[in-house]
Amino acid sequence: MRAAVFTGHGEPLEVREIDEPEPDPTGVVVETGACGICRSDWHAWQGDPLWESREFEDGHVFGHEPVGVVVTVGDEVEHVREGDRVAVPFNLGDGTCPSCRDGRSNLCDNRIPLGLAPASPGAFGERFHVPWADFNVVPLPDGVSPVEMAGLGCRFMTSFHALVHEADVTAGDWLAVHGCGGVGLSAVHIADALGANVIAVDLFDEKLEFAAEVGAVETINATEVADVPAEVAAITDGGADVSVDALGIAETCRNSVHSLRKRGQHLQIGLTSSEEGGEVSLPTDLIVAKELQFIGTIGMPRPRYDEIFRMIEHGKLDPAMMVSETVSLDQTSGKLDAMTEFETAGIPVITEF
Template sequence: MRAVVIESAGGRVGVEERPVPAAPPGGVVVRVLATGLCRSDWHAWAGHDTDVTFPHVPGHELAGEVAEVGDGVGGWAVGDRVTAPFVSGCGRCAWCRRGEAQVCPDQQQPGFTYPGSFAEYVVIHAAALNLVRVPVGVSMPAAASLGCRFATAYRGLVARAGLQEGEWLAVVGAGGVGLSAVMIGRALGARTVVVDRHQEALDAALAHGARHAVLATPDLTPSDLAERLHELTDGGAHVAVDAVGDEATAAASILALRRRGRHVQVGLLPPVDGHPRIPMDRVIGWELDLLGSHGMAAADYPELMALVAAGRVRPQDLVERTIGLAEAAVVLPTFDSARLGGITIIDPTR
């Protein structure tokens, strides 16, 4: 099979021929028909994730068809349309038994702990726990987009922050996760304001339901941005999301909250230059909640998938471009600085 391969941290990326993987006991092999290019994949290329061993095949947002079923797998057959969370729980631990596979201590992640979906085929372990059936009316790009961006945003806003109708939602960063949060916020009846450094991304956010957009110019500090957000949200957001993963964006998100507000950290904050400084004085004085959101277990997908099938959430509308594996190898190292207003989907069959 053809696969995108990263030779070393921050190193060359190319397309190579690799053996098609075999289905492990309890798992399946999926023929990849769509896979998303995400900022987390750039972090893997840059060497920020300690779980990655090089050479490495990235990719963790995927959808496709079951190509092979391993021993001990029931309920799934070759040809089934499927997607999966980017976290594959072990299926044995107490967390998995409680339906919280996204924090499984023995989790595996395609594109991080083992070869991922920037390839024609990928393995999904513990299929009974981690596979999600894709309805016929949901496209492969839409299903792939759920695996990280939409699932993480949905669980962060609903299960973690408890976003309510009529509340103000501040989203810092209008990339894939940020735009997903905007679309989900609209579906939940929230009022959303978005911050980004690129006007194209802000235009996309406004088109998909944001009420206000704030351009983060280089001269604006996190405090400056927060002051503007407080003006637009009548005293601060009830819920704020850092969808970038940077010390400044996390600070802006926290400072944008009103008293007793809820901050959701979705963007990765790898300690590249030491652990980030957070305005904890504000957290304490205003009794803010700091919440992490690490994807969503397959058991929690039906509610989100129902919103997609009903057209209330339309991830396909965020797909800005579809590229093949060769172009993905070129784009990946520069993805952190890309000026995009939507999601990039890779079609390995191209």
């Protein structure tokens, strides 16, 4: 089958023929209908801190925002059938550990990050394997296209989990989003659906215009103001109730914390690059003095997808709005490379394999 494969950190992906995946007894093979190209793929491709100890070999396949059709089923799978249309969470849980039993499968003790670990080839190819399929695969609602559901992938559902399950976002709250890539735009759209007043912060007018289209009521171009937190405080009369670092660089993380009013909540969704090395210095005395909360969040528990589906069904959310373009497998490497200089807007999705 064709796949875009890893050839070295920062080196172009190469589209080549590789072996077909085979299901283990609990797994299924899915034919990829669409797959988002995510900044987490970029981080792994670059060898950034979270992945620097993972020794990706030549031929590894990234891709963790897939939608597709089940084509092969393992002997022990009971509830998934060939022909099922499915989405797949990027944090694959075994369904049996304490975290999974507690409804926190995104923190599974034995989790496998699809495409983001050497032992788990991803969906930048025609087909991919999903272990523990009865627990992990998510049946698609009728009438939903693969592109729409690829827009729901890692970035959208991570933002949903952060804002709905981890933070206290209520109608009328001020919420600042620092960084308007795919995860930031998703956070803007979701927070708007929850009734929050959203301020979008970025360096590029194109992304800020996109943010306004999906729900931001105010935008700040960080190249045009001397002090982003002060601008947020001026707009909100004291600071945001909730602030999101959707990028992960030191500047956006610190700006997010400084943007908060007393007892505000900072959500860390963005992951650091090699420059930060996995760590960012923070104003800890300010966090204490203002009783701020710093909350880390990753992915979304598998059992909670239905919450998003219900909001989509009733027109409250539209993940397809985050999809900026559809591309072919051969364009994947170029789209990853464009992320180095933040040249992508929204979520690019592979639809031609």
